[in-house]
Amino acid sequence: MHYRHNFNPTISDEEIFDNILDEQELIGYYSLPLQDPSIYKEYAKGVKQKNIVVIGIGGSTLGTYAIYKYLKHSKELTKKLYFLETTDPIDIESKLENVDLNDTLFIVISKSGTTIETISIFKYIHSLVSIDKNNCVVVTEHDSKLKTYADANGMKSFEIPKNVGGRFSVFSAVGLLPLAIVGINIDDLLKGAKMVHQSFFNKRNFYKRLINKARFLVEYKNSFNVNVVFSYSSRLEGFNKWYIQLWGESLGKVDINSTRQGLTPIGIIGPIDQHSFLQLIIEGKRDKTVTVIKVENFYNHLKIPPVKLEGLEELDYIDNLEFSKLINKQADATIESINNVNDIPCDVITIDGMCESAIAALMYEYELLTSLCAKFMYIDAYNQPGVESGKKILKEKLIKNI
Template sequence: MGLFYAFGGYGKFCRAKHLMLKLENTYHDFLGEYPTLFCKDNLDLFFQKVLVERNSKLSGYYDLPFLENEEIFAYLERNREFLDSISNIIIIGIGGSSLGTKAIDALLSHLNNRKKIKVRFLEHTDPIMIQKDLFRIKYEDTLFIVISKSGLTIETTSLFKYILARFSLLKSDRKHHLAVITDQNSPLHHWCKEEKLEHITIAPNIGGRFSVLSAVGLLPLAILGYDIQAILSGAKTISHMFFEERRDNLLKKALFLAKNEKKFPINVLFSYSSVFRHFNAWYVQLWGESLGKLDMYEQKRGLTPIALIGSIDQHSFLQLIMQGPSNKTITFLSVENLSQKPLYIPDISLKGLEATDFVNQTSFNQLLKLQCVSTKESIISQNVPVDSITLESLSEQSVGALVFYYELLTSCVGILLQIDTYNQPGVEFGKKILREKFTHS
């Protein structure tokens, strides 16, 4: 699977099953008024709080790596002939109903087992984009997957209604072109049963942004050809390392981020490959919507996520990191081996441009890797807190591990901030105002 982890980018390697971790950290240099933050008593108390939350079933995502997913496999078997005939998947959903699936597909689309099915995401109410995404789509070779916890999300339901009308999907001979993923006993669930539509349910305590390892992500990923059991295996490994082996690296990172909330309120994810672009968007939603809350004392809390792509953003945001306010932590996310077939920079010298010849005959993979290392070292030299996550390769296991790692880190920080990590009351305010505007218009 090959997931490396390190604070500060330096440390010894330690093998645990198929997972590689760098365990040393340099955050000690930034602890300031918290010199004993990482002591055993603090870590033990913190770990017990995480256990209490997991066991309380406040969120069901903790259990997702261990579920059998019978409904998914039954659907795949029941519709095997039809699914082998499709060329397109249209996913109708917003936020957590689409971002995670999009992220994993982007990270794994190079795999040989990825089927040649085009997947598009209807996740907006922009009429220009709706027409563009549905251009030349015919229902005959398309599966439409509607994803909504309740069916009451205005964006998703409005798009759903449009799809139903445009492609006449409630005709008896077209219903198999539609599949729905929703909460157990939700209004949408009851509607599906009445209409005798294919549907898969998830537990109501699985929030959208924590749902990618449920049917929300696993069903479309399985249809696309990915080994969803391997994805869950990667997530299981992270869960085992945290809860069974008691690896403290994630606890230490969460403690540092929460205790330095005021000093370092901005957390930058610097991902070194364009394949991480959609993963970055998933991270921004997960981090921002989970951690920006009123705490138990009605105080505003939160950490602000920023997502960058290297080496592109070395030429933009890096300047602010280096010489702007010292209010950021940086996480470097990279892949040791991005491509099995390396691409090399030709040994060509151009007149007047000889100063660039030092990279000739270097692989692009090595160039990107050294750009990441150089940027990291330059940032560390400015006394900016830095940590690193490096995947050996992009596989189902490593991506599953990465997703669950970030979900678990988010939960840990939320516990320390004394907030409800899994609700989103601020988002609900806007929905209420929208409904009132239509009611009174």
């Protein structure tokens, strides 16, 4: 007798952990925190331009943007980073409006090397400014056609390993190169990710916690098919977008029994979305889990001054409060009101503060959580067959002009 595709059994924590250990041999992102990032720091030292423009889309930009957006106002950065990532002509023009292209380094990032958005924009850039090895560098797979282009023009290129998927690539050249150039401490980034790596692979408690979370999310996926990340800082807006790609594109798959799987990610920002999405969470259908992300230390002491406003005296209890305290109390109030209704699964992650290691630790933890959920779902987290058909249709439309 032969069998193909058993129904998914309940799988033990130890088995899941062993699966991840096996997967580590094949999937490259796991070990990225352990690398030596000297090549990026070396290259960064030599960059003279003030503006850095990344041309890329999806996995080639979202992680870098998440870290840059999180840190850019808390660090003394000497250069500015821009992202050209869409074919919307108004977006392209408006982003370039204020950039001195003669004082710009272009970083062209495409794993496959032939991403249509990236190459379209790169061609357009050629019509604005002369491109050569002095103002352009490439990040791609070692044997891609973009690499051929770089080599033909004597341009420096950095490699994205074949076994590191775009949405898991933030700690490869994709993220480290531009971030090092603008002055983010990439050693600290890797340190933060490594901390989580070590906790997961060496400390029983930590991996148990993360496995429990993944198990819950997957076992209850039919009741709670939407996973809300509620981030209490506008600085985490980029992280939310990155999470949406990571979660949506990794877990939206057909499993080994030909059954559609998928958990739907939503990213919202506190307190703004208390005035928007919170109503749906609290009173709407019980189809959502909520993870609240708080920032422990904003390293910022901006205060509400004790200004008297005639008629508004009832609000004077906020006088002399630091905004960072206020936003964290707002998070606590939201958590309490979610907990009070008793039937919304809700957990809280508090990250240390506005520093490299904190955001990197959060991101690496989410990568591990994604891999764990995929294991529980019996799907491949690392491919994206569902987007290929659209690419073929587009190519046909363009070539045949239909």
